[in-house]
Amino acid sequence: xxxxxxxxxxxxxxxxxxxxxxxxxxxxxxxxxxxxxxxxxxxxxxxxxxxxxxxxxxxxxxxxxxxxxxxxxxxxxxxxxxxxxxxxxxxxxxxxxxxxxxxxxxxxxxxxxxxxxxxxxxxxxxxxxxxxxxxxxxxxxxxxxxxxxxxxxxxxxxxxxxxxxxxxxxxxxxxxxxxxxxxxxxxxxxxxxxxxxxxxxxxxxxxxxxxxxxxxxxxxxxxxxxxxxxxxxxxxxxxxxxxxxxxxxxxxxxxxxxxxxxxxxxxxxxxxxxxxxxxxxxxxxxxxxxxxxxxxxxx
Numbered sequence: 001x002x003x004x005x006x007x008x009x010x011x012x013x014x015x016x017x018x019x020x021x022x023x024x025x026x027x028x029x030x031x032x033x034x035x036x037x038x039x040x041x042x043x044x045x046x047x048x049x050x051x052x053x054x055x056x057x058x059x060x061x062x063x064x065x066x067x068x069x070x071x072x073x074x075x076x077x078x079x080x081x082x083x084x085x086x087x088x089x090x091x092x093x094x095x096x097x098x099x100x101x102x103x104x105x106x107x108x109x110x111x112x113x114x115x116x117x118x119x120x121x122x123x124x125x126x127x128x129x130x131x132x133x134x135x136x137x138x139x140x141x142x143x144x145x146x147x148x149x150x151x152x153x154x155x156x157x158x159x160x161x162x163x164x165x166x167x168x169x170x171x172x173x174x175x176x177x178x179x180x181x182x183x184x185x186x187x188x189x190x191x192x193x194x195x196x197x198x199x200x201x202x203x204x205x206x207x208x209x210x211x212x213x214x215x216x217x218x219x220x221x222x223x224x225x226x227x228x229x230x231x232x233x234x235x236x237x238x239x240x241x242x243x244x245x246x247x248x249x250x251x252x253x254x255x256x257x258x259x260x261x262x263x264x265x266x267x268x269x270x271x272x273x274x275x276x277x278x279x280x281x282x283x284x285x286x287x288x289x290x291x292x293x294x295x296x297x298x299x
Contacts, residue, residue, distance in 0.1 A: 011048055014058050021059075021134075022066045024109070024297040028129045029070040029122075030077060031090035031114045033290035042069045060140050067126055067144040074122045085212030087220065089282050090114040092249045092266040094291040099251040103171060105299055106251030108133045111280045112270035114250070116166045120159055127152055128159035134299050172271045177253045178246070180269055180276050184255060185244045187232050196232070200224035201275040206231060211284030214265075227279060249291065256291060263288055 008016065015022075022043060026036035043065045055061045081088050090111055099106050107113055108129070117125050126145050130136040138156070142149045180199045187196040206227035210216025215234075221227050240260040247256045247266075255267040266288065270278030282288065 010052055011050070014052075015044055015047055015062065018059055018062050020296045020298040022062055023295075024105075024299060025063060025066050025129065025134065026070045027093070027297070028108060028114070028117070028133060029067070029074055029126055031118065032077065032287075033091045033093055033295070034286075035073055035077065036070075039066060039069045039073055060136070063130070063134070063136065064140065064144040067130065071122050071126055071145065074125070078122070085210075086216055086218045087207045087209050089207060089209035089280055089287070090118075090250075091287040091290050092254070092268065092282050093295045093297070094293065095248050095251050096294045096296045097248060099297055100174060100248065102299070105133065105297065107168075107171070109250045109297055110252050110270075111250050111268040112168055112278055115278075115280075116163055119166065120162060123147070124155055124159040124162070127155045128163060131156050132160065132163075168270060168272055170272075172252075174253060176271055176274055177269065180271060181246065181253055181255050181267075184231075184267065184269075185246075187228070188242060188244050188257075191232070193228055193232060196228045197224055199274075199276055200228060201272065201277045204275075204277055204279060206279040206281070208281040209284050209287065211286060213285055214283040216281070216283050231279065231281070247291070251297070263291070266291055 019040065022040055023036055026039040027033060030036055030039070043062065046065050047062060050061070052058070092111065093109070095109070099109070117129070120128060123145050127141055130141045130144065131138070138149045138152050142152045145152065147155070183195045183199045186192045202224055203222060204224050204227050206217065206221040208216035217230070221230055243258045243261070245256050245258070247254055249266055249268055252268065254269070257264045257267060265281050265283040268280045269276050270280075
């Protein structure tokens with residue numbers, strides 16, 4: 001809404017100012033851009049009815065509403081994932097270049113980290129994301145997740161240890177990721193399978209998400225030779241002309257794959273010790289709306 005002079009009213013102005021932050025919070029909790037947008041709609045409806053004079057910290061209040069709405073939706077998503085066809089992967093985002101300048105933020109929205117966050121309970125995930133990514137105080141987190149500050153500290157400690165045991169062990173140089181993806185691009189364009197094998201870890205895991213709409217691997221594939229051959233053979237069997245282009249997906253270099261000029265999927269990777277340990281290919285068209293335009297994430 002706007003005031004008589006045409007300017008946004010204070011509630012709208014504040015919401016718009018924090019919208020990218022709120023979207024990022026919701027997305028990191030849900031791994032779904034579409035659901036994150038729905039959460040923002042629900043957050044706005046609640047925010048629009050708040051007496052602003054009673055709110056001491058508007059940013060914290062908005063984050064609290066967003067977290068509560070995201071937690072409700074996260075539990076619904078959990079039930080949806082139980083009946084999901086094949087492997088479930090987060091929705092990829094075509095992120096703006098500036099996200100790569102914030103290394104911690106870029107890592108937090110990476111496909112690899114979002115998959116690690118999937119192994120936490122909803123409350124653990126909310127506590128970890130709010131504390132470790134957005135540096136929210138324990139008292140504020142306690143209000144958002146309806147726990148005591150003491151309980152939140154215990155949850156944070158447990159979640160931190162859980163994530164540390166599963167996240168990439170070192171910060172990955174963007175140039176290393178681009179080099180690894182270059183091997184995939186050459187494999188697609190020239191059939192250079194050996195170049196691909198050289199950058200895959202022996203126990204690399206290939207995950208593909210077609211959502212039952214497009215053909216994809218029904219379960220994870222483990223092993224460099226098997227993963228490389230399945231991936232390249234699958235692309236070669238595609239009925240039409242394949243093209244591959246680099247992009248910044250979830251804050252990291254990735255590849256967008258097109259078939260006859262139409263978006264077919266997004267390939268992201270996880271690197272450990274300069275070798276690819278995770279391959280994530282999202283083909284489900286219902287999950288590809290986030291790569292049609294650049295999305296800004298922030299904290």
